[in-house]
Amino acid sequence: MLKKTSLYNLHLELGAKMAPFAGYLMPMQYGKGTLHEHLHCRSHAGFFDISHMGQCLILGDEAVHEIGQLIVSDIAGLKAGEQKYTVLTNSDGGIIDDIVITRIDSGLMIIVNAASKDKVFKYFYSHLSGRCCFNELTGQSLFALQGPAAAAVMKKFSAQVAELSFMQACGAYIDGIKCNVSRNGYTGEDGFEILVGNHYAEQVARLLLDEDEVEPIGLAARNTLRLEAGLCLYGHEIDESITPVEAGLHWLLKKNHDQFPGADKILAQLQYGAEKIRVGLLVDSKIPVREGSIICNSEGIGVGYVTSGSFSPSLGYPVAMALLDPYTVDLGNPLYAQVRDHRIEVAVTPLPFVPHRYYRKNGDAPA
Known part of the structure; x- marks a missing residue:
């Protein structure tokens, strides 16, 4: 049975065309169509419901070290509130998933792809020791606000959030509602991703959508935006048969790091070519x-x-x-x-x- 995000009824109210995606009924486009939505995000600001993405916490003193052994990047130096985009690799060097890691005081928060989250969460369970605590976040919704007007909109609700730099995160209040906000996204534009409890999801969404610069954007336009930005999509540019070097993600590799799965193949490709x-x-x-x-x-x-x-x-x-x-x-x-x-x-x-x-x-x- 297909799942629904906390904004399902709001999407219908906004005239969304809903379709199955990664086990959820998600908005593909709204009444003005994908072309309009795409260009509006490039010129103003777009609101995206991305609550289908997987969210989890890896807690404990060993969280950074143990996750660091499963990815190709260096996260040892991350400070609380800093983020890293990276990939999990298998023993053949293929990409299990691309993920975003946020350092928090008690460990790590990780966002994974919707279609991969069950697989990735099982992978974490099987590879992390008892010194780490895994906690899937099922009670939160995730939104993205993307486009050149996004910062001005966010500043109306939180000056602290508007001061974030790319790949930084903080806790903030939006109209008195506790959220976790990061400055990143999947469109190539400046923008933010907002985690909020499901109970308050529609309230926060309506606040943002009430802004003149903001319109709802479906997954169809999200795909054309990320394509123009040259960003990889799992199941397309990356999967378990494609290595980070082949995918053009060699810049993720930490120098002198050779303890991650598939390191022999990946480092050989880095040296000799793919x-x-x-x-x-x-x-x-x-x-x-x-x-x-x-x-x-x-x-x-x-x-x-x-x-x-x-x-x-x-x-x-x-x-x-x-x-x-x-x-x-x-x-x-x-x-x-x-x-x-x-x-x-x-x-x-x-x-x-x-x-x-x-x-x-x-x-x-x-x-």
Whole structure:
């Protein structure tokens, strides 16, 4: 049976088109459509219900050390209120999931993907010792507020939150309601994610949606926003058969860290290169090149496949991400996507397609 988030009735009131996603009935789009929602988030601020994501606490003095042995990144230096994006890997170097870790005084809070949360939580149970306490957070809702107006909106409710830098978090009150807020997101825009108790979820959502700059955004626009931002989606650019190096996430790897699962393969790829790499593709056609399309060279030989593809509302033409033979990319040879009866030329391009606008307080903001 499909689950519903705390905002299910509000989504219906707002005219959402609901559809199954990762075991939940989730809003795909609202009355104005995906194109409008996408562009509104880029120009103003969008409100996203992401309560289907998995949330948990790993508590105890050994939490940082034990989770640190399961991921490719360094979290030993994280201070309370600081976050790290990283990946869990299996013994073959594949990505079990990409996660966001927040350091708290008593341990760690971790957000995992909706479709992976049961698998990841079982993984934690089987790999953590009795010196850590695992606690799934089922009583909280999770929202995202994304876009260039997000900071101004949040400042009306909490000056403390508006002062956060990218990948920082704090406890705050929104209209007297206790929340945990972090400055991050999945759109490439400046923005925030808000954890609040289910009992107060609709109240907080309505407060934010009452702001003139804010409109509700469905998962369809969330996907096109993250594609333009060149961000990986589990089950597309990353999965248990794709390593961090192949996915272009080598920057997550901690120097001299070789105790995580799959380290031998991953570090060998880092040194000698991988058999496939993630790239961006510009599509020379009005026809979008979708997931699963085979990419061929000029001789018709397959050199990879598309992991995500869609029309880009911000750019006005289709874009895609793909996993390709790195030698094909390096040679700069013409490449083609086969879409039904069409042979469509594509060109490798740097990611992201649309520049990130994350806020950092070190003088580089927005970035």
